[in-house]
Amino acid sequence: MFLSDPALGILMLVLFLIFLMLGFPIAFTLMALGVGFGYFTQGDSIFQLFVQRTYSVMANDVLISIPLFLFMGYVIERANILDRLFRSIQLAAGWIPGSLAVATLITCALFATATGIVGAVVTLMGLLAFPAMLRAGYDTRIASGVVCAGGCLGILIPPSVMLILYGATAGVSVVKLYAAAFIPGITLAGMYIAYVIIRVMINPALAPKLPAAERNVPALTIAWALLTSFLPLVALIVAVLGCIIFGLATPSEAAAIGALGAIILALAYRTFSLEKLKDSVFLTARASAMVCWLFVGSAVFSAVFALLGGQRVVEEFIMGLNLGPVGFLILTQVIIFVLGWPLEWTEIIVIFLPIFLPLLDHFGIDPIFFGVLVALNLQTSFLSPPVAMAPFYLKGVAPKHVSIDEIFSGVMPFIFIVVLAMVLLYTVPDFALWLPNYLYGG
Template sequence: MSDGVLGLTQLFLFLFFIMLGFPIAFTLMAMGLFFGYLGMGPLIFDLLVQRTYSVMANDVLISVPLFVFMGYIIERANILDRLFRSLQMASGNIPGSLAVATLATCALFATATGIVGAVVTLMGLLAFPAMLRAGYDVKLASGVVAAGGCLGILIPPSILLILYGATAGVSVVQLYAAAFIPGVMLAGCYILYAMGIAIVKPSVAPRLPPEEVNVPFTTILVSLVTSFFPLALLIAMVLGAILMGLATPSEAAAMGSLGSIILAIAYRSFSVAKLKESVFLTARTSAMVCWLFVGSAIFSSVFGYLGGQQLVEEFFKGLPLNSFTFMVLAQILIFILGWPLEWTEIIVIFVPIFLPLLDDFGVDPLFFGIMIALNLQTSFLSPPVAMAAFYLKGVAPKHVRLEDIFRGCMPFIYIVLMCMALIYIFPGLVHYLPNRLYGGGGSGTPTLIDRPPEGGFQEEEVTLPNLN
């Protein structure tokens, strides 16, 4: 068996074991070590040490546990109920007001937490029953909660963008700036769809009774001041510090973590037990991310050493592709991979396979990363994996079928695809903020190679002798 075929065998066996339910990080390391030993002998263990050290010394990844900790503290501050109620009162006269309030709450709360499962679960317990009691169609209510909860993987501070930046060597700060407008646009499109369907088909999203709509303005204002504005201010401070260059993502994440604790104390929701639980969950999530990167680094290095990467590159170069058709093909492949795989597996395994091809086809890695972040919204919504649908099913009433949730997610998948098309047609939606804030960030076309001058983590190169 040639080295190239051996590399592809490694990739397909990895997918096979993942489908069987084996842990991702340790499967990556096991496959990398096994095939690495076949290809390079005992030198694979030197590579294991080098890659482990390079990942653990990566400054970019320091912000991951801090943002995760911030999210868990806010999740346990019990502000979601106040936030949803205040936004519900503020949007009472808008068509589909409960759906609009749900999406707005999801967008803000997902920005603060970045944890899809937490947002979908909490909104499934709070907003989903409220919509059903108000007579909303089950499919619409399901799609609103599931799609809204996924916004946190696109809108900064997104853990996905941190991992992509660390993988691709792209500045996380510029990724955050580039993702802000697409994220807000996607959330806005969701809200416009909910309002539109409520106008066209009032039966699927009935208006609230007058006693719930005619709330005094002072009551709405007090409610917003005590629930919406504190969280919005915390998020604005964190993102503003990053985007304006006042702090690195890690420093801003530390500030956000402290702010989340202060917010929890202010809402009288802070306790030592909740703090310990948040620390434990943060440590577990951070360990998973670090070992994913270690396993990915070993797997990718062995895959490239065995010639698998070269075969993939030769395959794509042999196709009659230009920049546009390459982007379309890459996004279709990522969309399909999102059916059986989670976004973490796609970012750490399959994105590195595409990265060397970006220079060949003249694709900006910043633009490519935002398109992936948009595309991976669908991986949470489309079966058979559709984790957001399963999170919602776990807390939904028994009469709500999984089939109804899947059907409710379909219009929002179409909205994601529409937004991807709009962003490709108008790439300035991605490039405007990086260009405006940092200058010289590209011409606004996705075909221009435009790497940030500094920032981002470029993995250390390890030279291995040719043993063939």
């Protein structure tokens, strides 16, 4: 006896999860299952659907900004700007308790804004700031937590690539998403900094003061360091985000400005070379191809899943739980949190979020607000054991005596801070919605 179409849809989803656990390539698994089940139930028309979905992805103007922002990030990463930035902020923050940790978080926030590439930020700060904190006598756990949590801020703080993908998936304005994520992103970074300062004030042994020679630096030296390293990168970031948020340019146009600005910055610092340009282009092409094929696979899979009635089964199941808006949000955020263990955020955004997005209208939830909440949640997916990517990135470059258990222990307080930020955002939605409503109307 053959299965009904909805049962085939659920079977397709179950098979995808099984193949995922077995380590099959995600994009091609999605395409294979979509085309296979589509051909079995829809016949040759599935191939026309495949072509249409592929073309719609390639013609999506929003996605053009992804390779440009990635290129901007890789150029900045390879221009050795990070060490200049960290040193200047370290000099300026020398009087603050836990100054190296605070400087690390500020550097991570700025560099994440310029790159949005979590692995790159955690790895580079693991090579630069982490050894500096250990040499200064910092507790291994607090140093680990600072690098891992700070490196993940690029998921939330614009120009986040994750928000671009969410905007393309949910069909909402990336400009409004950037405006909505700006205050929560800065708030989360501020909460991290406040936590470090308060904890070091309570227990100064966690982060000893730097030697007097490193703290008592002439004001002119600090000003020059900030002027030559901090200010240029901040100016580039403000120019890119300002063009987007104030409607002076589309995200794609602003991303092109950012890419050009990154090259000019690298030339000004005399760190630009054809070899570094070649590396940046290659890494951009590889990451962009991964995202685009994942989008194609997800589009085909989701279309067949909906045609078979699988989407309807999921919706009916959630509706049958008789949840209110709060219950629905808790359910979705718990699912996203758990999915963050085995999956990258890209897979969560393009594969699983489309299952929940059609239900937002029923529960009266703003998709802009939901997107920012998801971006906050995905911070935890990079930090939470057992499959936490940020701690493993750091472990890969940390000294051998630093254990993964110490790194996991260090990130736990920052996970609780993210959860607190999520509760704060749900309690006061205007943290996310005030700026886009003020700039673009409610």
